[in-house]
Amino acid sequence: MAKVDTSLVAHLPLFAGVKPEDLEEILREARSARYPKNTAIFEQGADAQSFFLLLHGHVRAAKTTPTGEQIVVRYVAPGETFGLAMAIGTAHYPATAMAVDDSVVLIWPTSAWPRLVERFPAIAANTLQTVGARLQESHTRILEMSTQQVEQRVAHALLRLAKQSGKKLDHGIEIDFPISRQDIAQMTGTTLHTVSRILSGWESQGLVESGRQRIILRDPHKIVLLSERTADSGPA
Amino acid sequence: MAKVDTSLVAHLPLFAGVKPEDLEEILREARSARYPKNTAIFEQGADAQSFFLLLHGHVRAAKTTPTGEQIVVRYVAPGETFGLAMAIGTAHYPATAMAVDDSVVLIWPTSAWPRLVERFPAIAANTLQTVGARLQESHTRILEMSTQQVEQRVAHALLRLAKQSGKKLDHGIEIDFPISRQDIAQMTGTTLHTVSRILSGWESQGLVESGRQRIILRDPHKIVLLSERTADSGPA
DNA sequence: GGCCCGTTTTGCGCTATCGCAAACTGCCTG
């Protein structure tokens, strides 16, 4: 089993307030694994046997309805935890996690959680904070879906992705993992057709440059303006 | 200050795993207060100086956009906590809490939280579970807003309210606090006009009975069927 | 180097839902 160096993870929010020697102990309970691009890490509804910390790569968490429609719950960036089902009181994963890029994760057995929390209460507090932050993001998303038009929502979504996983280029910011129009549609509650039309429009105005599962924000500032424009403010 | 009997709150999820004598100590740090109908308990953006446990009544948590639109984040039922801003890492309340009925709450100063969590780690774990449950509900709501039509969303919203705060009558289930079409619109991402039209339709089919800030589900089962109907399934 | 498949683009009609406006109703207040 690959040994994980504590220095790689010591600075993560999850381990804030945990002493280095304790961290060592915590990591001893984990194993690491690699998931190639486009492989599932766990499936919605499956027994939550493990929880995860993403070390490298990108993971998409998506939820599927009984009728087959999907939404993207979030993209997981390196350093973030996911699959915390049992920490929040569920025996089954509420979503499917899929590696969108070759990814490396740390894996703890679910059964380790109660013990870890008891020995290192800071972990529970830290997790509470992250889950709280995610709750707030969800509320923001609901607010946007309720009050904004599709174009604004797409703008917000791209800006958020750029902030979380943007790679600075000299001619803009590139979203650092493969993402399709369909994915963006599933993040914003619209259809891939509409997303495609919007991006085409932006491309012709020089706001973005995009292609197959690839998006570069060429003019983030103008996109911010777009994201703030209300239905009736300003000209088209 | 009114003394709160431990037996009133001992069974709440928040205090699961807390010993009765400890509970006593916890309650000593709280004060109780009464908020008349339609008074604000805290305002979005204000310093999070306290967190709350609702003992009696009903509280609406709502979020407002810079442009003045509102959404209802949730309705708080007796026994639930709210205003946990700092527990989840925010110094300011992310929403406004308003008593929709005469309400009684327990209030702890925010400053008590770290101490409580340290002395009674179960509280952090319990809170993590509730926040996790709310996160899941938010995701469900996003899923609904993305994939369902307004009528289905309204049906789901009413069923959820009935489950959480329904009063059984012999001729149906009444939602046990004043709630307007506007409120429902703000829960489902639509307009009060559309909600009004939908409820009128249902009323003429005998599914509901409703009036000024009052809704009775006369035929919950049929409403469940409605909530499950997809855009193309079955006749209108 | 060519083929195949997943992704993207684009056109076109359709409709669920919004937005505005106006009338109505039932409560609560004075």
Place this chain on the structure above:
DNA sequence: CAGGCAGTTTGCGATAGCGCAAAACGGGCC
């Protein structure tokens, strides 16, 4: 008991965005 007001109902366009269909594109695989 009258009046006023918040909440509700309803009508009537207007339209953003969907849904379907088809074509174009681009990358990777053999």
